[in-house]
Amino acid sequence: MHVNRLTNTPLFLRVCCTLKRPQGKNYHGAATASEYSPEPEYPPILDMSRGALRRRKKEAWHEKVKNLPTVEQKLIELNMPKYHGYWACQIKDDWHKVNGGNFLRYATRTHVTKDFPVEYYGGVKGEADELAQRIQGQVEDLILLHYNEKLKRENGNQIAITENFFYGLHKIVNGALAPTVEHIRESTVDVRPRIQAFWFLGGIEPDRILRKTRKNYPRTKDIENEPVDRPMQSTCTPALCVRGNLSLPEVVPLDHSLSTSGHVPVETLDPRAYGYKFKHSHATTLTGFWPGDSKEHAQVWYHTDACLKRSMNLISDKYLEDYLEQKMIVASFSQALAHASYLGFSCVNELTYPIVQQSVVSDGRKWHFSTYQMNTCALHSERAIENPVNNILWLNDEQFLFEAVEDSGVKGFNVDVLANLVAMYLKKGVTRDDATPYLGPYKCLAHHPASEEYRQEFRDFLCNYVLSGRPRQIRKPEIYLWEKIYKIDFKTRPYEPPRRFFEPHYAQKHPGQRRLDDYSAVYIPKALRKDKKVRTKPRINSEELFKYD
Known part of the structure; x- marks a missing residue:
């Protein structure tokens, strides 16, 4: 490496430092007249309190439900926040x-x-x-x-x-x-x-x-x-x-x-x-x-x-x-x-x-x-x-x-x-x-522009799991009485591994926070795959019917 004896700086660094960067005018044209206004326009001042944030989140969800184009999609979105109902x-x-x-x-x-x-x-x-x-x-x-x-x-x-x-x-x-x-x-x-x-x-x-x-x-x-x-x-x-x-x-x-x-x-x-x-x-x-x-x-x-x-x-x-x-x-x-x-x-x-x-x-x-x-x-x-x-x-x-x-x-x-x-x-x-x-113009799922396969899967999910009234195969987890006594009120089992939803561990999640689309994607057998690289089915989505992660 060649070093300048006066400044003790490598020569290739000195060359890089002397390079002139192009001016901003080479990256964009002149500003249009519409970007200027006679009076300053400031963004709205939002209330950042906990109640206001919760209210705006609720209103955004209501607007999302209203904008969905079909009846079936609205029904799915109403159930989306709660997996167990x-x-x-x-x-x-x-x-x-x-x-x-x-x-x-x-x-x-x-x-x-x-x-x-x-x-x-x-x-x-x-x-x-x-x-x-x-x-x-x-x-x-x-x-x-x-x-x-x-x-x-x-x-x-x-x-x-x-x-x-x-x-x-x-x-x-x-x-x-x-x-x-x-x-x-x-x-x-x-x-x-x-x-x-x-x-x-x-x-x-x-x-x-x-x-x-x-x-x-x-x-x-x-x-x-x-x-x-x-x-x-x-x-x-x-x-x-x-x-x-x-x-x-x-x-x-x-x-x-x-x-x-x-x-x-x-x-x-x-x-x-x-x-x-x-x-x-x-x-x-x-x-x-x-x-x-x-x-x-x-x-x-x-x-x-x-x-x-x-x-x-x-x-x-x-x-x-x-x-x-x-x-x-x-x-x-x-x-x-x-x-x-x-x-x-x-x-x-x-x-x-x-x-x-x-x-x-x-x-x-x-x-x-x-x-x-x-x-x-x-x-x-x-x-x-x-x-x-x-x-x-x-x-x-x-x-x-x-x-x-x-x-x-x-x-x-x-x-x-x-x-x-x-x-x-x-x-x-x-x-x-x-x-x-x-x-929307098609109003119901039968006239949705999605493929017949997705429409049928979406309809089956809605009818068999949501609107049928049948309970889930796996019930919602609950705290049993013996757990309330021996694990919560009196911690008498210190050597038992923490695996339940109320115990702190790396995969802890409360069942009430589980969403309807929070499930493992369905595996597609190799012989039934249309694309050999796609191993799982997409998960349900109220806006696009089904969507990959």
Whole structure:
């Protein structure tokens, strides 16, 4: 190496230091005029507190769900945060609680009124009365067949009797309307469809364990009593559903007093205080058919009142009215929310127009008619209380279709009840300009541009693991009682290797933090590989269906 004796520096370093770097003008052109503004533009100042960061993260997730193009992708994304499912409150339309009426009104943000909207059916009332007179004889024969003690086919099974009566009654009404009413002629029927809905309910007070956890952690000590969102999973069991191509028009506009100032009680206690149970379950939303069906709008729902009679036998008749309201609140809200989810809305994205459901609950003799208008479906965070609109349930008083059945025939037949049912069939839906604003042009997975193989795999994963309701083959890990005593409270096993999720080790991860896509990629046998270098299948992804790491 040659060294300069004066500076004691290697010659090749001196040469490198003397090289001139090119000027910046050789790397980019002149700045455009659009890069300058007369006033300085500063980035927004964001609140960096823990609560603000959590709120922005939640809003970003809500926006992600809204931008997904298909119904199936939205359902997967709602389940993505929890591999083992949400610890959700289970609500059913045939489970009635003595003090659960006000809580269900708050959980669904529903205002209940007895003033049935007669003017809503004013345009079809005359035609309904005329048709009811024409089919009265057929309905009386049907009543005689099912409710005469000597002629009825079922012995003692009241639910089967009522359901078979519903099927025959629908056949009579549908046969009389089909030749002249187009939307009834093109309708279809679901027998005992599976209806489930999932949403987040905000404003719930934290339980004792959560308050204790927050209090013992320095960073959450100041939010010890802050309300939380509770996952809610509802199920209803209708006997029959008639659905068609058009959605029912709104009963009242969104700026009506019933929609903006209807009375909704505020019940923020934990659902367990009212007797409801929690269990791990995936966010399941179903409305009796798979997405993509052209006849996706419900016309009328039939419900039996067998659960009401069972509850009356166990408790008292004085709760009958309250139990009926509980049943119709859960059933109507579940039906409307499931329908809204298939239109691209969800429990984290608000509706852009009201959704209306028509229902009847009966044992064949006693009838109740209800109309439900869903104005809001996003009830998370503060929206459960601070919401500009509320949902509305119109529920009329009890009416009798007939008084008694004797050998000579039906006594006291009330044709007005039959006319009310026919009016629900005759109510025609409307065509909306943009019924699915949050869905892409293909709307459902069947029309997704991905390959058939990926679409089939995605559909199987959604149906078999998420929406099936079957528990996982490997249950969620839990802390057993002996571990609580000998490993947590009293550390008496120091030589046992730490391998459980609550013990500190290199692969420690809490089961509640495991995501739906957090699983080992499926291995592809060598003989079945399309590409010999690709050994595993991609993992599920809500945006791209499947994605490699």
